[in-house]
Amino acid sequence: MALNALETLKTLVRFPSVSTDPTRKAALLDTKDFLVDTLAGMGFATETLETQGHPIVLAERKVAETAPTVVIYGHYDVQPEDPVQLWESAPFEPTVKGDRIYGRGAADNKGPVAVLLAAVSHLLEQQPSLPLNLTFLLEGEEEIGSPSFKPVLDRLKHRLRGDFLLACDTGSQKNDQIVVTAGLRGITCLEFKVKGARKDLHSGIYGGAVLNPIKALMDICHSLHNADGTVNVPGFYDDVLPVQQWERDELEKLGLDLDAFQDFLGVPGFFEQAGLSPLEATRYAPTLEYNGVWGGYQGEGSKTVIPCEASVKISCRLVARQDPDKIQDLVIQAIRERCPKGVSLEIKKDHNGAAYLVVPPGKPNTATDLNPVLARAFHLTDALSAECFGKPAVFMREGGSIPIIHDIKEILGLDSLLIGLYLPEDGYHAPNESFSLEMMEKGQQMIERLLAGLCESE
Numbered sequence: 001m002a003l004n005a006l007e008t009l010k011t012l013v014r015f016p017s018v019s020t021d022p023t024r025k026a027a028l029l030d031t032k033d034f035l036v037d038t039l040a041g042m043g044f045a046t047e048t049l050e051t052q053g054h055p056i057v058l059a060e061r062k063v064a065e066t067a068p069t070v071v072i073y074g075h076y077d078v079q080p081e082d083p084v085q086l087w088e089s090a091p092f093e094p095t096v097k098g099d100r101i102y103g104r105g106a107a108d109n110k111g112p113v114a115v116l117l118a119a120v121s122h123l124l125e126q127q128p129s130l131p132l133n134l135t136f137l138l139e140g141e142e143e144i145g146s147p148s149f150k151p152v153l154d155r156l157k158h159r160l161r162g163d164f165l166l167a168c169d170t171g172s173q174k175n176d177q178i179v180v181t182a183g184l185r186g187i188t189c190l191e192f193k194v195k196g197a198r199k200d201l202h203s204g205i206y207g208g209a210v211l212n213p214i215k216a217l218m219d220i221c222h223s224l225h226n227a228d229g230t231v232n233v234p235g236f237y238d239d240v241l242p243v244q245q246w247e248r249d250e251l252e253k254l255g256l257d258l259d260a261f262q263d264f265l266g267v268p269g270f271f272e273q274a275g276l277s278p279l280e281a282t283r284y285a286p287t288l289e290y291n292g293v294w295g296g297y298q299g300e301g302s303k304t305v306i307p308c309e310a311s312v313k314i315s316c317r318l319v320a321r322q323d324p325d326k327i328q329d330l331v332i333q334a335i336r337e338r339c340p341k342g343v344s345l346e347i348k349k350d351h352n353g354a355a356y357l358v359v360p361p362g363k364p365n366t367a368t369d370l371n372p373v374l375a376r377a378f379h380l381t382d383a384l385s386a387e388c389f390g391k392p393a394v395f396m397r398e399g400g401s402i403p404i405i406h407d408i409k410e411i412l413g414l415d416s417l418l419i420g421l422y423l424p425e426d427g428y429h430a431p432n433e434s435f436s437l438e439m440m441e442k443g444q445q446m447i448e449r450l451l452a453g454l455c456e457s458e
């Protein structure tokens with residue numbers, strides 16, 4: 001019997017595979033075991049690739065040297081369920097309500113992984129001798145920046161071949177049109193602490209004599225943006241690939257309405273960025289964001305204190321051609337140069353990942369060496385978006401990051417076809433994450449027809 005996507009997803013959601021949480025290590029291993037068993041049951045040769053962190057599942061179906069080879073990527077780890085009190089159903093108890101299934105990871109990325117597994121299972125049941133080589137690569141550390149994946153890619157480099165990588169870990173805007181993600185943003189993360197006195201001080205006795213670390217931290221942070229919303233770090237924009245006209249045209253095709261976008265977010269207004277609309281800024285511009293800031297008294301009422309330290313976490317989203325290591329160093333240099341006298345700094349680098357770019361066939365600057373099987377897959381996806389969902393696909397860069405997609409291109413030489421099955425209302429990373437049953441069903445149909453289509457002569 002072919003795998004059922006919804007049942008598979010329910011099983012996956014029950015594993016609390018939160019990669020960042022060391023107490024959930026066993027759940028990650030259980031998820032990995034379930035995937036290995038499932039793929040073995042589908043006739044794949046499976047292997048568990050051990051890493052410094054959570055293991056990677058490798059499963060292969062090799063039929064013929066001359067057949068096309070698709071490598072399917074997904075991740076079985078999820079974000080933490082916090083804030084848990086805001087969930088309306090238990091985060092790790094899959095709950096179907098209306099036309100959605102709720103649970104942590106129901107969308108990102110267990111839903112699409114279940115869809116891909118079910119599509120392959122159903123297709124192979126119908127056509128057991130389908131002339132298509134398939135490799136699944138499923139990792140457990142995507143949500144923490146895939147720290148263990150690169151060394152594994154180096155190890156696999158000589159034996160893992162393929163025409164392209166297929167992943168469904170990105171979004172579409174509506175259920176009637178697939179967005180094919182033509183690029184992902186990169187990322188660099190860091191954290192810094194500003195330190196003042198040996199210990200917290202009475203603000204009456206010492207206030208006026210010493211620089212408050214919170215003020216120093218706010219001054220440094222304030223200096224990191226210009227009044228027009230751009231990032232004020234010398235060299236930050238030097239290598240940025242500007243938005244192309246065809247990319248603006250594709251975005252237009254979505255017919256998105258700014259008021260509706262504002263309403264959806266619930267913000268009273270947008271943060272204007274020079275030269276770019278809010279919809280363009282999320283896809284085509286780099287950013288510098290504060291992810292957390294703390295220091296001083298946070299309790300009820302007031303406390304007259306000059307805290308001895310204050311901290312902030314920063315991440316920058318990067319676009320194609322920006323080097324994450326270089327940007328991280330530039331931001332750190334700016335912070336150091338702008339740190340006032342009277343306080344000291346401690347800076348900690350966190351993870352980095354490069355942006356990814358693949359220009360679809362027929363657009364200006366399409367790579368001349370774009371793999372022909374991938375070019376065909378792009379065309380098929382375009383047509384299948386119309387047939388299975390309603391309208392032809394749009395091809396756009398996206399704001400989110402999956403850093404390993406760039407590394408796979410660099411190390412294995414594979415470009416990616418990224419088919420968006422998430423919708424904005426899925427709320428991935430947030431409480432009450434959900435996945436649309438309609439997107440699951442149509443998505444499965446589309447993947448089956450795409451894989452089958454790759455084996456037909458044109």
Ligand code: BES
Nearest residue numbers: 108143144145169170171187398400401
């Ligand atoms: N699936 C997302 C990335 C995504 C979502 C890309 C929607 C495009 C559209 C992925 O699981 C994710 O959240 N990635 C992290 C990566 C980071 C931890 C290195 C991200 O973007 O924050």
Ligand code: ZN
Nearest residue numbers: 108143428429
């Ligand atoms: Zn995610």
